[in-house]
Amino acid sequence: MALADYIVSKAFFAREFLMWLWHKSVSCDGVFNIHSGVIEVLFDDHMVFTGFLVGTDSTRLAGGEPAESEEARLAVREGKHLTEAKVTIVRDARSWTVTLKTDPFALASVKLPAVLSKFDDEKIMERMYLLDELESMIDFMFDEYIGERLFGDWGSTLDEIRDWVSN
Amino acid sequence: MGVVSGNISYRRYWVSRSPGKADILTALNGRRFRGLLQDEDQAVGWAPVGRLIDPVSIDFGYDIFMASYAAFALRRDRWAVPASLLKSRVDESLHMWLLQTGNKKIPAYVRIEAKDTAQALLRREALPKPQVVDIVWDLQSNIVKVWSLSKEVNELFDALFNLTFKDVGLIPLTAYTIAISNKDKPSIDEINGIEACSFTKPRE
Numbered sequence: 517m518a519l520a521d522y523i524v525s526k527a528f529f530a531r532e533f534l535m536w537l538w539h540k541s542v543s544c545d546g547v548f549n550i551h552s553g554v555i556e557v558l559f560d561d562h563m564v565f566t567g568f569l570v571g572t573d574s575t576r577l578a579g580g581e582p583a584e585s586e587e588a589r590l591a592v593r594e595g596k597h598l599t600e601a602k603v604t605i606v607r608d609a610r611s612w613t614v615t616l617k618t619d620p621f622a623l624a625s626v627k628l629p630a631v632l633s634k635f636d637d638e639k640i641m642e643r644m645y646l647l648d649e650l651e652s653m654i655d656f657m658f659d660e661y662i663g664e665r666l667f668g669d670w671g672s673t674l675d676e677i678r679d680w681v682s683n
Numbered sequence: 684m685g686v687v688s689g690n691i692s693y694r695r696y697w698v699s700r701s702p703g704k705a706d707i708l709t710a711l712n713g714r715r716f717r718g719l720l721q722d723e724d725q726a727v728g729w730a731p732v733g734r735l736i737d738p739v740s741i742d743f744g745y746d747i748f749m750a751s752y753a754a755f756a757l758r759r760d761r762w763a764v765p766a767s768l769l770k771s772r773v774d775e776s777l778h779m780w781l782l783q784t785g786n787k788k789i790p791a792y793v794r795i796e797a798k799d800t801a802q803a804l805l806r807r808e809a810l811p812k813p814q815v816v817d818i819v820w821d822l823q824s825n826i827v828k829v830w831s832l833s834k835e836v837n838e839l840f841d842a843l844f845n846l847t848f849k850d851v852g853l854i855p856l857t858a859y860t861i862a863i864s865n866k867d868k869p870s871i872d873e874i875n876g877i878e879a880c881s882f883t884k885p886r887e
Binding site (some may be wrong): 624674 | 687688690691692693694695732733749750752754759819820824828832854855856857858859860861862870873874875877879880881882883884
């Protein structure tokens with residue numbers, strides 16, 4: 517199969533990752549150990565669940581704490597996929613807010629920690645460093661998900677997620 | 684907007700290698716945005732970041748490089764002729780044609796001519812509508828960021844980037860390409876074998 521075909525057929529990795537991240541965030545109080553220390557991953561006030569079957573509507577949850585809500589898990593029980601979520605990541609008292617999108621896998625509406633530089637060139641560099649830092653945290657967590665899929669006990673993780681969704 | 688300030692929504696790409704700075708400048712200047720002509724529907728090219736007015740008069744220079752980054756923009760200009768105004772001009776011209784010729788039906792070629800003429804006339808009065816998308820290329824990590832999530836814009840970027848930098852192999856960073864990056868062949872084979880799962884309990 518060509519790379520382009522794999523990109524399409526494995527697009528579900530992004531949706532699974534987001535679901536895995538949501539469950540992990542709720543079950544571990546948002547605390548993740550990554551290569552360079554401890555970070556907090558908190559699901560914010562915006563989640564979108566998409567039904568991929570014909571005639572299925574999307575469920576958009578906004579305001580409050582949708583990640584903790586029954587409605588959010590109900591959407592999954594209805595067979596919908598988490599395709600968009602606003603997430604806050606905290607590291608060393610600095611916070612990034614990002615909407616993680618799955619189709620295509622992309623970062624949207626990113627809010628960076630305060631940028632201190634005043635001149636455009638310096639501003640660009642500072643913003644790029646902060647974005648690179650955010651990407652490295654997200655890529656690390658994504659790699660952890662893939663690692664669990666490949667070498668971990670994915671069956672147990674899946675059972676845990678299914679129990680949590682159904683309760 | 685995007686690189687210096689404002690909303691940050693972007694897609695990432697990976698290139699197999701980053702050319703030297705001089706080669707990047709030569710390539711960008713070769714496909715520089717050159718302005719929109721009256722008879723063109725759109726003009727596409729590379730432009731400096733944040734230079735909306737008069738982007739055609741200067742060449743790219745070394746000031747686009749900051750640390751390991753190269754920052755530039757994809758610019759597309761199109762004529763912003765309001766559809767309602769165009770339709771009304773075309774209708775008026777076709778009405779005149781019917782009166783002048785005494786015909787009851789309008790042939791297709793007359794309709795096409797009327798539309799082309801109206802479009803040309805209105806373009807003389809209109810200003811081009813610019814669309815600018817910031818691009819940042821990290822020459823160290825070989826990652827290119829495109830400040831747009833629009834499928835159309837990303838396809839435009841992909842096409843122009845591949846024309847400009849012919850041998851760097853642009854690949855979109857998707858969940859799959861991120862998953863296989865830095866993996867050995869057996870791991871990639873295993874990744875290729877992963878099937879989607881359902882998060883709902885199977886019915887007993």
